[in-house]
Amino acid sequence: MTEADRISVTPTTANWTPEQKAEFVRRRRGRNWALFGAMVALCLLIYAIAVVKLYHAGHMW
Numbered sequence: 001m002t003e004a005d006r007i008s009v010t011p012t013t014a015n016w017t018p019e020q021k022a023e024f025v026r027r028r029r030g031r032n033w034a035l036f037g038a039m040v041a042l043c044l045l046i047y048a049i050a051v052v053k054l055y056h057a058g059h060m061w
Contacts, residue, residue: 013021 013024016024
């Protein structure tokens with residue numbers, strides 16, 4: 001499959017109805033919030049692990 005073939009079969013928003021566009025935006029926003037939550041949870045987990053390790057090593061305050 002060439003680059004032109006791949007581009008021609010890729011769906012675009014140009015021929016979507018307003019309802020389809022709204023649904024796409026709603027679902028993408030939901031995925032973005034889920035990814036944001038996962039990233040925050042990962043950061044908090046790493047921070048908590050670092051605090052516990054530093055506390056047990058005696059380097060906290």
